[in-house]
Every structure is written in structure tokens, then in C-alpha cells.
Amino acid sequence: MHLGAFDHATAAFGLATTGGIVSSTGIAGLTLGGGLGFLTRRCGLACDNLLSADVVTADGRYLTCDAEREPEPELFWALRGGGGNCGGVTSLEYRLHPVPDVLGVLTVFPLDGDVLRGYADLIAAAPVELGALLAVALGPPVPFLPERRHDRPVAVVLSCWSGSPDRDDDVLARLQALGPVLDRQLGRMPYPVVNTFFDATLPAGLHHYWKGLFAADLTDGAIAAHLDHGAATPTLQTATLVFPIDGACHDVAADATAFAYRDARFAIGLGPSWTDPADSAAHIAWGRAYHEALLPHSMDGGHVNFAAAEDAGRVQADYRGNYARLLAAKRRYDPENLFRLNHIVVP
Numbered sequence: 296m297h298l299g300a301f302d303h304a305t306a307a308f309g310l311a312t313t314g315g316i317v318s319s320t321g322i323a324g325l326t327l328g329g330g331l332g333f334l335t336r337r338c339g340l341a342c343d344n345l346l347s348a349d350v351v352t353a354d355g356r357y358l359t360c361d362a363e364r365e366p367e368p369e370l371f372w373a374l375r376g377g378g379g380n381c382g383g384v385t386s387l388e389y390r391l392h393p394v395p396d397v398l399g400v401l402t403v404f405p406l407d408g409d410v411l412r413g414y415a416d417l418i419a420a421a422p423v424e425l426g427a428l429l430a431v432a433l434g435p436p437v438p439f440l441p442e443r444r445h446d447r448p449v450a451v452v453l454s455c456w457s458g459s460p461d462r463d464d465d466v467l468a469r470l471q472a473l474g475p476v477l478d479r480q481l482g483r484m485p486y487p488v489v490n491t492f493f494d495a496t497l498p499a500g501l502h503h504y505w506k507g508l509f510a511a512d513l514t515d516g517a518i519a520a521h522l523d524h525g526a527a528t529p530t531l532q533t534a535t536l537v538f539p540i541d542g543a544c545h546d547v548a549a550d551a552t553a554f555a556y557r558d559a560r561f562a563i564g565l566g567p568s569w570t571d572p573a574d575s576a577a578h579i580a581w582g583r584a585y586h587e588a589l590l591p592h593s594m595d596g597g598h599v600n601f602a603a604a605e606d607a608g609r610v611q612a613d614y615r616g617n618y619a620r621l622l623a624a625k626r627r628y629d630p631e632n633l634f635r636l637n638h639i640v641v642p
């Protein structure tokens with residue numbers, strides 16, 4: 296099932312839970328890896344909202360697991376952030392939150408250090424109902440953006456305010472204060488609509504080469520790397536995304552689920568997206584250089600949802616203090632490594 300269908304079904308009841316920001320993304324892989332989106336600060340990761348799952352294990356057992364049910368509490372622990380390592384999930388049950396219409400705002404700024412610094416300060420001070428992502432990208436050739444900004448590097452703050460409409464003006468003022476606004480699109484809209492902002496840019500069939508990072512802060516060094524490499528963003532489909540993961544994500548203990556980075560304030564998903572396979576080598580080289588430049592300003596691991604295939608060697612860092620427990624779960628539920636088309640914990 297893709298996120299758009301899920302959002303659509305729950306929005307009919309004024310309810311939602313954390314999902315990703317592109318409606319065509321599959322909810323199973325997204326949730327099992329952790330799952331970041333506009334509601335992360337308010338509602339936690341997608342996996343924090345998982346109440347139970349039906350799973351087919353490598354030995355052919357069909358189990359329903361949740362936080363309480365014996366004999367498989369370890370399986371449920373491992374599913375929440377541990378990816379598809381321990382079984383094939385056939386059904387997911389989620390906790391839903393009241394999310395009536397939201398204020399969706401897309402604000403385009405020049406790619407500028409003060410804007411990026413201001414964004415980090417905004418997140419530190421804003422209520423958790425503000426899910427605001429930073430995207431370093433190229434200005435899309437849309438009529439409402441000045442033509443001289445088309446194809447030029449910009450910083451876009453994509454915001455979803457799910458708090459009281461009485462505070463819309465306050466939210467808009469905070470966003471406006473980040474720097475010179477090149478363009479702004481906004482409106483009150485059903486929550487599922489904010490998860491379609493990127494849909495037209497990221498249709499199925501693109502090539503992607505993504506890498507994940509966690510960061511405790513957006514330091515001057517990280518900002519310099521974003522300015523430097525963001526300025527050379529190679530395609531209109533490419534966006535370097537900074538997701539805030541404080542708020543409710545920090546309310547969960549680091550060992551409560553397999554997702555280990557509860558002290559990170561930002562998760563970064565970066566890398567090129569492109570159409571022509573002939574361009575692969577150049578685009579991948581750009582993604583690698585950007586990633587390398589951010590590494591000294593990041594924590595050890597990254598979010599597995601944004602891990603490239605070649606990052607398998609970093610899996611221990613991605614799970615940090617939870618790695619040993621995840622490895623034990625892998626050995627218990629999939630000792631022969633049947634489920635290996637993922638960020639594998641090798642049993």
C-alpha cells in the first residue's frame with residue numbers, strides 16, 4: 296500500500312499518522328525503517344505509531360506481534376526501525392492522531408547560510424505541531440517563481456502546521472523572518488495534500504542514489520557543506536532534505552525500538568535523482584562528495600530509509616547501541632538470511 300492511499304483513508308475521519316512526504320512511497324518499507332515526515336515532531340516516527348503487525352517469518356510461521364504479546368516481543372521490537380530484516384509483513388496496525396486541515400506552506404529562499412541557520416533556530420523554538428523540512432534544491436521552472444531563479448540553487452522550507460489555525464499568522468511570520476522570500480505558496484488544506492508537494496518532481500521510474508545522515512545540530516561546517524555542494528545540485532528532481540526529528544521522536548527511549556538515534560535533531564536524506572542512466576556516474580560522484588563533506592558534521596550512522604546499497608558496511612553505526620539486540624533478533628527469526636534485500640544485519 297502506498298502512503299497516499301493510507302492518508303486518504305484516514306483523512307476521511309480527520310485522522311493521520313506520520314508517513315513520508317511523497318504519496319507514492321510504500322508504507323511498509325518506510326515504517327519498518329523508522330519513517331520520517333511532516334508529523335514526526337508531533338507524533339513520532341512512523342514506527343513509533345505501529346501498534347501491531349502480521350509477519351511471515353523465514354521458517355514459514357505467520358505471527359501477529361505487538362509490544363505485549365508473548366512469545367514474540369523481540370520481533371515487534373526489531374520491526375520498529377530494523378527494516379525488513381526479520382520477516383515479511385502482511386499487515387500493519389497504526390495509532391492515529393486527530394489531524395484536521397493543516398496550514399501547508401512552501402517558502403522559497405535564496406540558498407544562503409543565514410536562512411539555513413535561521414531554519415535550525417526555527418525548529419529549536421517552534422511548537423511540535425510545526426513540521427518544517429528544509430530542502431536544498433534547484434528553483435523549479437514554475438510561473439510563480441521569478442524566471443531568474445529557475446534552475447538556480449534555492450533553499451525551500453516545506454511546512455505543515457497542524458496546530459490551531461489561530462496561530463497561522465505566527466507560523467507565517469516565523470517563516471518569513473528566515474530571509475528574503477523569493478516565493479511562497481500557502482493554504483489551509485487536508486493533511487494528505489502536503490504529502491503530494493513533491494509528487495510531480497519524483498515520479499516512479501527515476502534513478503536515485505540516496506544516503507542518510509543524522510546530526511545533533513546544523514553546525515557552521517554543515518551549513519558550509521550545504522552551500523558548497525547544494526550550489527552544484529545536478530537536476531531538478533534532486534533535493535537534499537533535512538528532516539527535524541526532535542519533539543515526540545525524543546520522547547521514546549533509545550532502546551525502546553530498533554531505531555537508535557533518539558538524540559539526533561535532524562535526519563538528512565541526500566543524493567541525486569535523475570532520468571538518464573548515462574548520467575549516473577557524474578550524479579553519483581556529486582552525491583558521494585556531498586555526503587563526505589557532511590560526515591565530519593554528523594553522527595556516526597544514518598537513517599536506513601535513505602541508505603544506498605553500498606552503505607551495508609555502515610549498518611552497525613546505523614543501529615548503534617541497538618545493533619547487538621537487532622542481530623540477536625535476526626539470528627532468531629532469520630538465521631539463514633532469507634530476507635536480505637535490505638540494509639542487512641548479517642546473522
Ligand SMILES: Cc1cc2nc3c(=O)[nH]c(=O)nc-3n(C[C@H](O)[C@H](O)[C@H](O)COP(=O)(O)OP(=O)(O)OC[C@H]3O[C@@H](n4cnc5c(N)ncnc54)[C@H](O)[C@@H]3O)c2cc1C
Pocket residue numbers: 314315316317320321322323324325326327328329330331332378379380382383384385497600601636637638
Ligand atoms: C520518492 C521517495 C520518497 C521518499 N520519502 C521518504 C520520506 O519522506 N520519509 C522516509 O522515511 N522515507 C522516505 N523514502 C524512503 C523509503 O522509506 C524507503 O525507500 C522504503 O524502503 C520504501 O518502502 P517500500 O514499501 O516502498 O519499500 P520497497 O522499495 O518495496 O522495499 C524496500 C525494502 O523495504 C523492506 N520492505 C518493504 N515492504 C516490506 C514488507 N511488507 N515486509 C518486510 N519488509 C518490507 C524490504 O527490506 C525491502 O527490500 C522515500 C523513498 C522514495 C522512493
